[in-house]
Amino acid sequence: MTFARTEFLPFSRPAIDQDDIDGVVEVLKSGWITTGPRTAEFEEAFRSYTGSLHACSLNSGTAGMHLVLMALGIGEGDEVITPSMTWGSTINMLTLLGAKPVFVDIDRYTLMVTPESVEKAVTEKTRAIIPVHYAGAPVDLEPLRGIASRHDLVLLEDAAHALGTKYGDEQIGSRGTAVFSFHAIKNITTGEGGMVVSDDEGLIEKVRILKFHGLAKDAWQRYSKRGSPQVEIITPGYKCNMTDIQASLGLTQLAKIEKMNEKRAELAALYDRHLSGIEEILHPRAPDYPHVHSHHLYIVFLDLDRVTVSRDGFLAELKKRNIGTGIHFRAVHTQEYYRTVGYGPGLLPETEWVSDRLFSLPLFPGMIEKDVCDVAGAIRDAVAAVKK
Ligand SMILES: Cc1ncc(COP(=O)(O)O)c(C=O)c1O
Known part of the structure; x- marks a missing residue:
């Protein structure tokens, strides 16, 4: 091992500035820390940034997906088309609701579903399509909109990676x-x-009620001077509201999104340059339609034909060299639970090819060029150690 970096470089680190801290402290001192005025302000700022008509905040993206599916009445007997190359939360929520996830294969280079594979998977039981805007690139929305409208399906975009992403000129979420x-x-x-953002006001209203016990009003409406303490449960609901502490962070973070995404783009371009010529490392491709990438992740593939270790073995080599990495993602249909319910390896060849080879390199706004050089140096050194 000839490469040396003394300090561990994590795969990710949040970009928290003094304004983020000041905003949170202000909320903590304000006397109101749960869902309240900051949350409303953040929803409005987010709605305005994405250009959507309505927005409802929650305590996670998973809760958002869960409650939208519930609000749409998706459950027992329904099929939902989705990639397996995603975070397992969507598949878990479908399963918990009694719906059947119908996995479709992806394009190994864009990591996203293709309209052809989605169209083929539509049956009489299909209710929705959930494509994922992957790693910061947009999925090809227009053909998917066409399929959804021809078959009367809901198109529900997983935009967890896509804040600031554009499909042509269209902001994701608009x-x-x-x-x-x-x-x-x-x-x-x-x-x-x-x-959750939507142009369907009724859908957002249902999510809003489901996220807070099924009450027609939230705590701010009950306990503020203008509110009244009486409540009415109009449907059984969950408890997944965002707090004002979180929303304050959301507001100050959102104010910096363009700057932070620019920094991500610069780092991604540096990676492209510093990693070029390493034959053992393969690269996904950006979609060929016009788009703006939000560079949420910088993903590469290990060429297993050229090395003596698995992808996980290679990541252990990088860790020895003080470089953290991520796996986004292992195909959900290969996970233990999903193997026991009829899915499993062999189902989706392109997804499985990707799932065995991909990994994510450190990418966060606080990185400097030397960090990128260190990652590239560690990769070259690790490749030399495991080359066939
Ligand atoms: C593609 C994708 N979908 C959904 C989620 C779920 O979001 P959250 O962690 O906020 O529940 C994540 C993130 O973790 C994700 O990466």
Whole structure:
């Protein structure tokens, strides 16, 4: 091992500035820390940034997906078309609601579903399509909209990676229904958090009621001077509201999204340059239609034909060299539970090819060029150690 970096470089680190801290402290001192005025302000700022008509905040993207599916009445007997190359939360929510996830394969280079594979999977039982805007690139929305409208299906976009992403000139979230995540590694964070945006006011209203016990009004409406303490449960609901502490972070983070995404783009371009010529490392491709990438993740594939270790073995080599990495994602249909209910390897060849080879390199706004050089140096050194 010839490469040396003394300090561990994590795969991700949130970009928290003094203004983020000041905003949270202000809320803590304000006397109101749960869902309240900051949350309303954040929903409005987010709605305005994405150009959507309506927005509802939650305590995670997963909760957003869950409640939209519930609000749509998706459950027992329904099929929902989705990639397996995604975070397992969507598949878990479908399963918990009694619906059947119908996995479709992806294009190994864009990591996203293709309209052809989606169209083939439509049956009489299909209710919805949930494509994922992957790693910051937009899925090809127009053909998917066509399929949804021809078969009378809901198109529900998983936009967890896509804050600031554009499909052509269209900001993701500005049309239809999309779910965003503010988990700690996302392009903006509230620690944990999520937002559903939609042009369907009725849908957003249902999500709003489901997220807070099924009450027709939230705590701010009950306990503020203008509110009244009486409540009415109009349907059984959950408890997944965002707090004002989180929303304050959301507001200050959202104000910096363009700057932070620019920094991500610069780092991604540096990676492209510093990793070029390493034959053992393969690269996904950006979609060939016009788009703006939010560079949520920088993903590469290990060429297993050229090395003596598995992808996981290679990541252990990088860790020895003080470089953290991520796996986004292992195909959900290969996970233990989903193997026991009839899915499993062999189902989706392109997804499985990707699932065995991909990994994510450190990418966050606080990185400097030397960090990128270190990652590239560690990769070259690790490749030399495991080359066939
Ligand atoms: C593609 C994708 N979908 C959904 C989620 C769920 O979001 P959250 O962690 O906010 O529940 C995540 C993130 O973690 C994700 O990466």
